[in-house]
Amino acid sequence: xxxxxxxxxxxxxxxxxxxxxxDELADVPPDVVAAEALRASGPVIRYNQVDxxxxxxxxxxxxxxxxxxDAQPWSRLALGLGLEPDGSFVxxxxxxxxxxxxxxTDGPMYDTQAASRTVDSVQALGLPQGADxxxxxxxxxxxxxxxxxxxxxAPIHGSIVGDETLRVRTPAALAALLDGNETISIALGxxxxxxxxxxxxxxxxxxxxxxxxxxxxxxxxxxxxxxxxVPSATEVVIETTVADHQPDxxxxxxxxxxxxxxxxxxxxxxxxxxxxxxxxxxxSPVGRPLADxxxxxxxxxxxxxxxxxxxxxxxSPVEWVLLPAEAELGFCVVATxxxxxxxxxxxxNILFTFSSLFDTVIIVDEDVAPxxxxxxxxxxxxxxxxxxxWIFSDASAPAAQRPRYRQDGQTGSRLYVNAxxxxxxxxxxxxxxxxxxxxxxxxxxEAARTAWxxxxxxxxxxxxxxxx
Amino acid sequence: xxxxxFRDYLQLLADDALxxxxxxxxxxxxxxxxTMLANRxxxxxxxxxxxxxxxxxxxxVGDPYRGPRSRPWDHLAQAFGLSAGLSGAAYYDAIIDRxxxxxxxxLLEPERAPCKDVVHTGSDVDLLSFPWPYVHRSDGGRxxxxxxxxxxxxxxxxxxxxxxxxxIHDDALASLLFLAGEQVPNRYYYEYEPRGEPMPVAxxxxxxxxxxxxxxxxxxTGRSEAAFxxxxxxxxxxxxxxxxxxxxxxxxxxxxxxxxxLPNERLDEGPFGDYFGYMNGPRRSMxxxxxxxxxxxAEPRVxxxxxxxxxxxxxxxxxxxxxxxAGPDATLGLQAAGFDxxxxxxxxxxxxxxxxxxxxxxxxxxxxxxxxxxxTTWGMLHxxxxxxxxxxxxxxDPRAVLTAIALNADPDTDFHQFGVERMPKVPLxxxxxxxxxxxxxxxxxxxxxxxxYIDATSDRPPEDDAETESLRARAQHLLxxxxxxxxxxxxxEQRERRDGDRR
Numbered sequence: 001x002x003x004x005x006x007x008x009x010x011x012x013x014x015x016x017x018x019x020x021x022x023d024e025l026a027d028v029p030p031d032v033v034a035a036e037a038l039r040a041s042g043p044v045i046r047y048n049q050v051d052x053x054x055x056x057x058x059x060x061x062x063x064x065x066x067x068x069x070d071a072q073p074w075s076r077l078a079l080g081l082g083l084e085p086d087g088s089f090v091x092x093x094x095x096x097x098x099x100x101x102x103x104x105t106d107g108p109m110y111d112t113q114a115a116s117r118t119v120d121s122v123q124a125l126g127l128p129q130g131a132d133x134x135x136x137x138x139x140x141x142x143x144x145x146x147x148x149x150x151x152x153x154a155p156i157h158g159s160i161v162g163d164e165t166l167r168v169r170t171p172a173a174l175a176a177l178l179d180g181n182e183t184i185s186i187a188l189g190x191x192x193x194x195x196x197x198x199x200x201x202x203x204x205x206x207x208x209x210x211x212x213x214x215x216x217x218x219x220x221x222x223x224x225x226x227x228x229x230v231p232s233a234t235e236v237v238i239e240t241t242v243a244d245h246q247p248d249x250x251x252x253x254x255x256x257x258x259x260x261x262x263x264x265x266x267x268x269x270x271x272x273x274x275x276x277x278x279x280x281x282x283x284s285p286v287g288r289p290l291a292d293x294x295x296x297x298x299x300x301x302x303x304x305x306x307x308x309x310x311x312x313x314x315x316s317p318v319e320w321v322l323l324p325a326e327a328e329l330g331f332c333v334v335a336t337x338x339x340x341x342x343x344x345x346x347x348x349n350i351l352f353t354f355s356s357l358f359d360t361v362i363i364v365d366e367d368v369a370p371x372x373x374x375x376x377x378x379x380x381x382x383x384x385x386x387x388x389x390w391i392f393s394d395a396s397a398p399a400a401q402r403p404r405y406r407q408d409g410q411t412g413s414r415l416y417v418n419a420x421x422x423x424x425x426x427x428x429x430x431x432x433x434x435x436x437x438x439x440x441x442x443x444x445x446e447a448a449r450t451a452w453x454x455x456x457x458x459x460x461x462x463x464x465x466x467x468x
Numbered sequence: 469x470x471x472x473x474f475r476d477y478l479q480l481l482a483d484d485a486l487x488x489x490x491x492x493x494x495x496x497x498x499x500x501x502x503t504m505l506a507n508r509x510x511x512x513x514x515x516x517x518x519x520x521x522x523x524x525x526x527x528x529v530g531d532p533y534r535g536p537r538s539r540p541w542d543h544l545a546q547a548f549g550l551s552a553g554l555s556g557a558a559y560y561d562a563i564i565d566r567x568x569x570x571x572x573x574x575l576l577e578p579e580r581a582p583c584k585d586v587v588h589t590g591s592d593v594d595l596l597s598f599p600w601p602y603v604h605r606s607d608g609g610r611x612x613x614x615x616x617x618x619x620x621x622x623x624x625x626x627x628x629x630x631x632x633x634x635x636i637h638d639d640a641l642a643s644l645l646f647l648a649g650e651q652v653p654n655r656y657y658y659e660y661e662p663r664g665e666p667m668p669v670a671x672x673x674x675x676x677x678x679x680x681x682x683x684x685x686x687x688x689t690g691r692s693e694a695a696f697x698x699x700x701x702x703x704x705x706x707x708x709x710x711x712x713x714x715x716x717x718x719x720x721x722x723x724x725x726x727x728x729x730l731p732n733e734r735l736d737e738g739p740f741g742d743y744f745g746y747m748n749g750p751r752r753s754m755x756x757x758x759x760x761x762x763x764x765x766a767e768p769r770v771x772x773x774x775x776x777x778x779x780x781x782x783x784x785x786x787x788x789x790x791x792x793x794a795g796p797d798a799t800l801g802l803q804a805a806g807f808d809x810x811x812x813x814x815x816x817x818x819x820x821x822x823x824x825x826x827x828x829x830x831x832x833x834x835x836x837x838x839x840x841x842x843x844t845t846w847g848m849l850h851x852x853x854x855x856x857x858x859x860x861x862x863x864x865d866p867r868a869v870l871t872a873i874a875l876n877a878d879p880d881t882d883f884h885q886f887g888v889e890r891m892p893k894v895p896l897x898x899x900x901x902x903x904x905x906x907x908x909x910x911x912x913x914x915x916x917x918x919x920x921y922i923d924a925t926s927d928r929p930p931e932d933d934a935e936t937e938s939l940r941a942r943a944q945h946l947l948x949x950x951x952x953x954x955x956x957x958x959x960x961e962q963r964e965r966r967d968g969d970r971r
Binding site: 018020024025026027028029032033035036037039040041042043045064066067068131289324326327328329330331358359360372374375377378381382383384385386387388389390392393395402403404405406412413414415425428429431432433434436438439440441444445447448449451452455456 | 487489491493497498500501502504505508509511537538603604605606741744745746747748749775776777779780781782815816817818821822852853866867870871873874875876877878879880881883885888889897900901902917918919920926927928936939940942943944946947949950951952953957
């Protein structure tokens with residue numbers, strides 16, 4: 001388990017964090033700065049504030065894959081999970097899955113609370129007010145409530161509308177668990193493993209599984225609060241009670257997890273705010289490209305789908321599943337061994353069964369690396385036949401949740417693009433790729449690498465292996 | 469100051485975008501392998517000064533037109549005397565302005581033409597004395613694939629310029645990939661060959677950048693590429709008459725191969741790892757180019773393209789030329805045809821198969837009309853898809869386009885097959901079986917294909933984002949001032965322009 005502040009120090013140590021002083025921000029709202037940093041595939045931004053907590057944006061996001069880059073969108077998340085940032089994507093997916101419902105666990109573990117300093121009011125936190133916001137915004141929060149059966153976590157976001165009043169949105173499934181217990185704790189700046197757990201439980205509609213029965217309990221030390229258990233290393237805890245279950249609360253802002261399950265508004269009264277000595281909390285430029293909440297939703301959904309499809313047929317033909325944030329989670333890419341003719345149809349449609357986020361699935365060959373979105377964005381047009389391999393269902397499917405079209409309940413078609421080789425084709429039909437390995441014999445490759453290396457120290461990898 | 473020759477252009481790259489190899493490098497895969505490394509790592513353009521085993525002291529240049537990954541057009545912008553660092557939209561605007569003012573070429577006396585430093589005719593001709601690269605080990609032979617084919621055109625004084633890969637066979641013979649549906653091959657297949665008449669052609673290797681760019685453009689019939697090349701560089705292109713036929717060729721070219729495409733003769737061509745990023749075959753029979761003369765500069769520089777590396781994340785000369793030359797030209801062409809088009813931009817990841825068009829939907833059915841126009845007037849053999857996005861979407865930003873497709877294109881209503889398997893297709897494709905590709909005499913596949921367009925425009929009214937853009941520009945400056953690289957930002961020049969106006 002890596003606490004959030006330590007996680008940021010690690011990113012700083014990797015030269016992946018830029019600190020801005022309060023006076024540098026001047027008249028530009030933090031959410032605009034955060035969005036531009038993400039758009040540029042830039043570093044995590046830490047905003048040192050004179051009044052209030054420090055803020056961090058981009059901490060759960062990463063660079064896009066519209067160009068070949070050394071880092072991946074999930075590299076920071078890998079670091080936050082205690083994995084190698086340049087480790088495999090599948091190891092990230094499997095680690096995330098392991099945080100969720102696990103049957104038996106050894107946990108929970110307990111520790112002392114890092115947040116020991118009382119803050120005068122929630123306003124004093126100085127949470128960021130976006131360019132279009134009336135009030136300061138709370139994003140990337142983790143709600144915790146407790147019942148006799150345990151503690152439940154879910155994502156939460158909202159606005160600070162007064163010294164003692166919050167208006168928030170959280171999964172309806174969490175609100176339903178309150179059942180007379182009106183206390184909710186909001187944890188800000190939790191360990192990456194904890195926020196990923198909250199998102200995982202939301203996107204899989206497992207909010208009603210107590211965290212004592214989740215893998216995260218074996219990994220993240222906890223501490224009790226008035227609401228429920230929260231990670232002991234949490235930067236800021238806001239203890240609240242529910243003031244209104246059906247507030248008159250109009251807000252267009254939706255964190256990305258809300259495309260996966262129903263959310264509900266709540267009005268909360270703040271009872272107490274506690275923080276660490278030098279608190280730092282993450283925020284997401286919600287609704288902007290590559291925002292942190294979007295990446296978290298995409299990666300946790302991909303982890304779920306990867307786990308489910310590879311446990312469905314008794315074998316594991318799927319190499320990886322991706323919901324690219326670059327496409328706003330509007331389609332799903334899956335790399336697979338096409339076991340037999342028609343398998344691609346089964347695979348696409350089972351993905352539609354397991355997620356309502358998208359209604360387009362792209363199938364690529366098993367040798368395509370998850371880091372090589374560029375190849376996916378070439379193969380769908382080059383390998384897939386424009387009529388035979390763009391397969392539309394009949395028009396009776398419900399619309400997916402993420403796209404903007406057909407939000408009136410009309411049914412329509414789903415689409416899968418088969419950019420994998422047809423298993424019925426003879427090998428002689430299969431066009432070999434033009435790669436460094438396939439285009440040149442070993443002696444020429446070595447000579448070329450040597451020649452290039454003499455001019456570019458350490459920059460002659462050349463082979464396709466660097467895409468994986 | 470525009471680059472008036474390929475050498476001028478290389479000089480322009482010399483500061484920080486060119487890397488020379490003085491040690492011997494073989495044309496036999498080695499130069500291509502090093503170039504592939506350069507392409508993959510966004511490195512400098514490699515210049516191979518010492519290519520072994522050739523009679524002529526020639527250099528090879530690997531993918532000279534590949535631009536930086538973040539701004540592929542940057543080198544060509546400088547070649548035309550424009551600023552470096554332009555956004556895609558600003559570069560397109562500047563090039564379109566140039567193309568609106570074509571400039572007729574100037575005919576030089578042969579004595580003043582650098583391309584005639586050395587002249588070989590008749591039995592002196594030896595194609596194999598030049599270091600034509602063997603590009604991929606599965607290729608059918610050695611290729612010239614970054615050149616301009618000059619062919620006669622009764623409607624223009626300066627002939628027609630186009631690009632067709634050329635496989636070298638011996639000292640005086642090559643085969644040309646002629647695919648019916650393109651203008652020069654059509655003239656050969658349907659006019660010269662039926663008359664039993666050889667078609668005069670010249671292959672111009674190492675022409676100046678404006679010539680290479682106009683070669684990639686779809687120029688309307690009756691207009692000449694030479695005049696648009698002059699427009700591109702805002703001064704006339706110098707031409708010079710050929711030694712053995714009536715064609716005129718760019719005078720500053722490194723190397724000119726004059727000859728005829730023989731009627732009713734065929735030689736093997738391919739396979740070759742072409743722009744799809746896959747080896748494509750099968751080996752086919754293609755028209756024969758019989759060489760009559762070769763003229764060249766002293767120590768010619770021979771450019772070549774490592775095809776197949778310009779897909780996915782990769783860039784090479786051909787993908788860059790699509791983006792930097794064919795794109796602005798197509799944008800202007802659609803505007804001239806009366807369409808309210810903001811930009812027509814090749815898709816960065818497979819630039820000859822998919823194009824993105826940012827446009828207003830000015831009346832019902834306009835996208836169908838646009839698709840009908842483009843599928844029937846240009847690119848019909850190569851391009852399979854058009855993606856239409858709102859004019860407010862930056863067509864140069866593939867992430868923005870991807871988002872538009874994912875969120876706006878309804879599988880139910882926005883994917884339009886434009887005639888299911890009724891359209892012609894190049895046999896280079898990899899999605900047809902060898903039987904479907906067949907061996908049609910005129911170079912197209914035996915089987916037809918489908919073409920499609922995707923309506924990724926939004927049904928929502930556009931948001932007024934002037935204030936948002938101003939805030940974004942300030943944020944970008946703040947981040948750059950704090951140490952973030954300015955490379956990826958799109959609004960810095962807006963602020964600089966405004967500051968300039970204030971001053």
